[in-house]
Amino acid sequence: MDVVVENLSKSFDSQKAIDSISFRVGKGEILGFLGPNGAGKTTTMKIITCFLFPDQGEVFVDKYSIRKHPYKIKQLIGYLPEHNPLYEDMNIIDFLIFVAKIHNIPRYKIMARVLDMLRLCGLENEKHKTINQLSKGYKQRVGLAQALIHDPEIVILDEPTTGLDPNQIIEIRELIKMIGKEKTVILSSHILAQVEATCDRVLIxxxxxxxxxxxxxxxxxxxxxxxxxxxxxxxxxxxxxENLNHLDNIEQIDITGEGKFKLQTSLNYEIEKDIFQLCASKQWYIKEMTPIEKHLEDIFRQVTQN
Known part of the structure; x- marks a missing residue:
């Protein structure tokens, strides 16, 4: 089921949170939704999930509009907000039964769905604990379980691995990848390596x-x-x-050690020839000249620093 965002804008007083953005996410696609703090990620997610109303623009979930069919869209979406809202005095099973009833899951199906979520989210060994007894990682699993219990077509996860240790992050990442095979997933995170490993596509x-x-x-x-x-x-x-810094098309150069430099230049300019000629004229010796593989972090910094 596709999510289509068209010319979406939202302001808070004089502050424009999002400014006429448009994009589409398809079924079976995991979209990594990235940006600095205050960029508009959470605002966009809250509009898609019908928790906020836009000033302008439209969002369609399949054939349904957030303006005309918000109740129907809420039925189609599973949402895990950044601050995971849980009733911590309830045990896991009672909480998931409660959420299932909110979603109007038929009574005869509720227990089967709860057991499915316990198994899917790795909660079987913790199922009788109250939520306030759980670690941060297991609380996130409960949050995912409540977002998935009504078998939504769209899953929206805002910082789902906040506060987790590396092992927990890997476990949640694998769970998200499994979910993304059958559903449309929009995932927000500040952990760029996780996004690169998990998502099919990145929107910044x-x-x-x-x-x-x-x-x-x-x-x-x-x-x-x-x-x-x-x-x-x-x-x-x-x-x-100083000599390297005077070469044409040098965008940035940093000293990284004795005789070692990290250099940035235009993609289409063959700076290697200029460096070779400079060193030959000065009788310097090139010990290393290797390209640095770009990562998502490099792209993120480049497009968000202005």
Whole structure:
């Protein structure tokens, strides 16, 4: 089931949280929704889930509009907000039964759905505990279980791994990937390595506008610069730095060690030839010149620093 966002805008007083953004997410796709704090991610998610109403624009979930069919859309969406809302004095089974009743799951199906969620979310060994006895990781699992118990077509997860240890992050990541095989998933996270490992596509928002959209590979390919690690011997590091800094098309250069530099330049410019000619003229020796593989973090910083 597709989610289609069309020209969505929302302001809070004089502050524009999102500014005419549009995108589509399809069934079986996990979209990583990224941006700095205050970029508009949570506002967008709250509008899609019908917790907020936009100033302008529209969201369609399948054929349903957030303006005309908010109740129907809420039935189709499973939502785990950033601050996981749980009734901590209830035990896990009672809480999931309570959520199932809210979603109007037929009474004869409720226990089967609860048992499915306990198994899917790895809660079987904890099922009789009250929620306030659980670790942060298991509380997140309960949050995922409540978001999935009514078998929604769309799953929206806002920072689902906040506060988890590395082992818990991997477990939740694998669970999300399994869910994403059959459902439409929108995932917000500040852990960029997790997004790169989990998501089929990445959308980056900054100051309320979409600044990048594509797979990790597509974003790396479309990036307009390249980076190199360079090691040069035979001269003073500061003098080498000054000479490198005067080459054409140098966008940024940092000293990373004795005779070692990290250099950024235009993607289509062959800076290697200029460096070779410079070193030959100064009788310096190039010990290393290797390209740095770009990661999502590099792309994120480039498109959100302005």
């Amino acid at each position: 928002i900054n100051k309320g506008k979409i600044v990048a959209d594509g797979t990790s590979a597509e974003l790396r390919k479309s990036n307009t610069n390249k980076m190199l690690n360079i090691k040069i011997s035979g001269g003073d590091t500061d003098i080498i730095y």
